[in-house]
Amino acid sequence: MSDSINVHGTVAAGxxxxxxxxxxxxxxxxxxxxxxxxxYQDGRQVVDLWAGEGVDGDSLPAVYSVTKGAAHLVVALLVQDGTLELDRTVASYWPxxxxxxxxxxxxRELLGHRSGLVGLEGGFSEADLADDRVIAAKLAGQAPFWEPGKEYGYHGLVIGALTGEVVRRATGRSIQxxxxxxxRAPYGLDLHLGQPAALEPRYVAIRPMNPTPEQAAELAVHPFDPKGLRAIAFxxxxxLVAWINDPSVRALGQASAGGVGSARALARMHAAAIFELDGRAPLLxxxxxxxxxxxxxxxxxxVTDEVDHFGLGFERPHVRYPSLGEGAFGHCGAAGAQSFADPASGVAYGYTRRRFAFPGGAAPENERLVAAVVRAARG
Structure with missing residues (x-):
């Protein structure tokens, strides 16, 4: 982009x-x-911005692993209701x-990515990877890659299927x-775990990473190991770009990485989790x-080499963004998206982008944007 980029939308005073x-x-x-x-700050929207080719405020990009935040908000509600018990074994729900x-x-250990089932030995077909029921059935009988509960590693494409099967066994219904x-429906969220066909015109296709020369050099020095644990997990x-750009994949809305939504919806969902919104009490x-x-x-x-990474189904974003409180929770996504709720500052944040960021996960610009948001929120 050039220096003449047009930024659209509004911000509140301050x-x-x-x-x-x-x-x-x-x-x-x-x-x-x-x-x-x-x-959002304290339940009021204060930033609504967008820019770039083919993107407006209503666009619906794929948010990849931000989907986990939506799925595990459901799990948190079921725990809060008493329908699910954190210290009960997974097998007691799912023999x-x-x-x-x-x-x-x-x-509790499953939600913390501690099962050791980061992927399927031999891999999933692309069609199977889109279907939570198939993922869960194939992983149920597999041996874990480490002793369950003793270590943790990012179950990037399968955690929603695993926790979702627990939800299905306990309630008879899917996470979606x-x-x-x-x-989604009570708050009118444009964040979908299963994109309706009618919304296809608003989908903006994700584009592959386009590394700079410096980033390409870094990849050459630290190449991806196609036989390692990370390769299995992903x-x-x-x-994954072609996979999510397939409408049939997005229609299923698998609960690990299959969601589509706007930044407005990401921020609004997290605002609803911690603040009164539209006359409704906080969800949590x-x-x-x-x-x-x-x-x-x-x-x-x-899998990722990150440190002290997970709470219960959610990432702990203050590890990445030190201006946030330790009580913040949310999730990033592979194309660069980031969303979280931070009770300490009263901020609920949503960011999307349509091209993969290097090297994947939360785009680096989130560090600057989050810091600017928290400074403004604290006046």
């Missing part, structure tokens, strides 16, 4: 610097991603899961159905908010 920072980071981006940024030494794993009923050699009580944000297991992620 958040002008956020608009300036949004324009600045996009002007420096050579790969023309197209982005959206939305922020087939007990195979190959997994009988003692608890729901419960999300629609309890979260179902190598699946092209303060006790549940603290529970999902609490560190599950200290140490280094076996």
């Amino acid at each position: 958040f002008e610097a956020v608009r300036e920072e949004f324009a600045a980071v996009l002007a420096e981006e050579p790969n023309e991603p197209g982005s959206q940024l939305a922020v 087939e899961f007990a195979a190959e030494g997994k009988s003692a794993l608890t729901l 159905e419960l999300y629609e009923e309890r979260v 179902n190598y050699p699946t092209d 009580t303060p006790e549940t908010q603290a529970e999902v944000a609490r560190l599950g297991l200290a140490g280094v992620d076996r």
Whole structure:
């Protein structure tokens, strides 16, 4: 993008610097991603911005693993209701899961990415990878890649299927159905776990990473190991860009990485989780908010090498963004998206982009944008 990039949308008084920072980071981006940024503070929308080719405020890009935040908000609600018990074994809900030494794993440990089932030995077909029921059935009988509960590693493409099968066994309904009923429809969210065909014209196709020369050199020095644990977790050699751009994949809305939505919806969902919105009480009580944000297991992620990464189904974003409180919870997504709720600052944040960021996961510009948002929120 050039320095003349047009930023569209509005900010509330006191958040002008956020608009300036949004324009600045996009002007420096050579790969023309197209982005959206939305922020709520204390339940009131204060930022609604977008820019870039083919993107407006109503566009629906794929949000990849931000989907996990929506899915695990449902799980948190079921725990809060007493329908699910964190320290009950997964196998007590789902007997087939007990195979190959997994009988003692608890729901709490599963939500913390501690089962050792980061992917399928031999990989999934692209069609199977889109279907949570197939993923769950194939993983139930597989041996874990480490002793369950003792370590953790990012179950990037399968965690929603695993937790979703627990939800299905306990309630008779899918995570997608419960999300629609309890979260999406009541708040009018444009974040879909199963994109309706009627919304296809609003989908903006994700574009592959286009590394700079410096990034390409880094990849050459630290090449991807096609036989390592990360390759299993990300179902190598699946092209995840082509996969999510397939309408049949998005229609299923698998609960790990299959969601589509706007930044407005990401921020609004997280605002609804922690604040009164539209006359409704917060979805999560303060006790549940603290529970999902609490560190599950200290140490280094076996797949991503990140440190102290997970609470219960949610990432702990203050590790990446130190201006946030330790009670913040949310999730990033492979194309660069990021969303979270931060009770300490009163901020609910949503960011999307349509091109993969290097090296994947939360785009680096989120560091600058989050800092600008928190500064504005704190006045």
